[in-house]
Amino acid sequence: MNPFQRHRQALASRLPDGLIVLAGGSRVLRNGDVPFPFRQKSDFLYLTGVEEPDCVVLIDPRRKAQTLFIPKVDSQHRVWLGPVPGPAQARSRYGFPRALHCDRLAAEILRAKRGCRALYADRDTLAKLGKLKGLGLRGLPGRPAALRDALDELRAVKSPGEIALMETASRVSGGAFRAAMRAVRPGMAEYEVQAVFESACLKQGLRHLAFSSIVAAGRNAAVLHYHHNDATIRGGDLVLLDAGAERLGYPADITRTFPANGRFTRRQRDIYSIVLETQKAMIDRARPGVVSADLHAKSMTMIAEGLKSLGLLKGGTAGLVENGAVRLFYPHGLAHMLGLDVHDSAGGRKRKLPNPAKVPVRFVAKLEPGFAITVEPGIYFIEALLRDPALRRKHRGSVDFARADGFLDFGGVRIEDDIVIRPDGPPRNLTDVPKEIDEVEAACGRG
Ligand SMILES: [Mn+2]
Structure with missing residues (x-):
């Protein structure tokens, strides 16, 4: 088991009643169309060890499920920036039981949210989810502060x-x-x-x-x-x-x-x-x-x-x-x-x-x-x-x-x-x- 799998398990046992969703970072433009060198968000690194932009991790503690979502890139992306790993590659490279393309995220959350008490996501992730088509999150309150506390608590002691x-x-x-x-x-x-x-x-x-x-x-x-x-x-x-x-x-x-x-x-x-x-x-x-x-x-x-x-x-x-x-x-x-x-x-x-x-x-x-x-x-x-x-x-x-x-x-x-x-x-x-x-x-x- 890689350290990030352990981190996901530890977080799941701290937040057993909800659904944990965290979006990784995206490229930020420095000037014109030139991006800053990409640096992954710290919480996302802690949970995944993934240094690629535009990924999402979904942890479902009740079903003991963990899914990595990776961006589906078009041929222009491949021409200019090269390929990104596909789901099968991502699974083995990053040690995830499951990996899917990001276009499956809304459907997966809808499926997993039944019976959940809360959505543990940071504000940035909640904003991104709010823009996803067909994803109704009524009745599932977002709890960014609880996620922050749990992550801080875990991240303080180094494995x-x-x-x-x-x-x-x-x-x-x-x-x-x-x-x-x-x-x-x-x-x-x-x-x-x-x-x-x-x-x-x-x-x-x-x-x-x-x-x-x-x-x-x-x-x-x-x-x-x-x-x-x-x-x-x-x-x-x-x-x-x-x-x-x-x-x-x-x-x-x-x-x-x-x-x-x-x-x-x-x-x-x-x-x-x-x-x-x-x-x-x-x-x-x-x-x-x-x-x-x-x-x-x-x-x-x-x-x-x-x-x-x-x-x-x-x-x-x-x-x-x-x-x-x-x-x-x-x-x-x-x-x-x-x-x-x-x-x-x-x-x-x-x-x-x-x-x-x-x-x-x-x-x-x-x-x-x-x-x-x-x-x-x-x-x-x-x-x-x-x-x-x-x-x-x-x-x-x-x-x-x-x-x-x-x-x-x-x-x-x-x-x-x-x-x-x-x-x-x-x-x-x-x-x-x-x-x-x-x-x-x-x-x-x-x-
Ligand atoms: Mn110092």
Whole structure:
């Protein structure tokens, strides 16, 4: 049984009284008649593993039936885009007991809906069904929220099959990181490092990235979601690479920060060591029952201690976390759920839990075995925060702003690994890319 068959069974047992219908994604035009590269909807991938557009899945829990509907394409489609698998091919390729063309969808739903309590479909699917000729859905209420909750609940805990797909994404992305680190030289453009990373992923057969690659040299690393990737890398720069490929929608999301010329300066080492020690300590603490927001609070404490040791922060550590001074240097969350949406959902678990650390982060959940999360602390010198007059007034007792001004050309450091929570002991780390200082220096090209 492939993982997607298991996912369909699990969803069917959560929603036993209705009919589950989900339409996959369609191509979206980018400009004129040119489409964006097609990326399947995450929920549809979760239930089918099918990367073709315009498909529909129908799950009938009471009859234990699962049907994949595939588009019937005309000869023009075959001329321009090639054939799509027919029903027999689709059945064996995707592991479905039944596959039909999409023109049979209305009749199949009419047949299966007798005695059903609800139609579990998302809004997009309900809108599509509303346009189908001859399909009366009166008496069968649509329940998009119930479907959303069930899918979030299931998708939060990763199955062994899903973890295997993320392992592939991590292995390939890890090799691509090593290639990028080997290639980096002062004088290169950021996009040349991007080209090395992305071509290494492509060469290994992963043709889709999980998100747009960030290659940020020097000060650009202080822009959290930097996207220009067009500056020239200079000799003393640190280069921050945050990137990852995906396999059937399952991502890697890795960050490394490395010296362009292969050697950290003293100052870079100091900042890097604080981030690295924090990251390793937080990975070790990521165990079942731990609340993610508490981990984040703990990571802020460690970063605050480190910045105090460098004279950038002053005063009691608890106060620096509480009054937000540490967030001038570390303004994002420690972790997020990792899955088909990269920043994946923790589902209804989030609503059930107060945020005991009172940290303004989106990801608040008690860690469970099978959760895949990132661990990604950072330290940045962000001009927009450090030169903000109101923030300078507010934090003048906590931050040595004169000293911080001397770091405005530094940029930032982030280190990010992908881990899976285990029932006991420390988590499994899917990321295999050098991160110790001597390993990073050995992995980098020498300018
Ligand atoms: Mn991330």
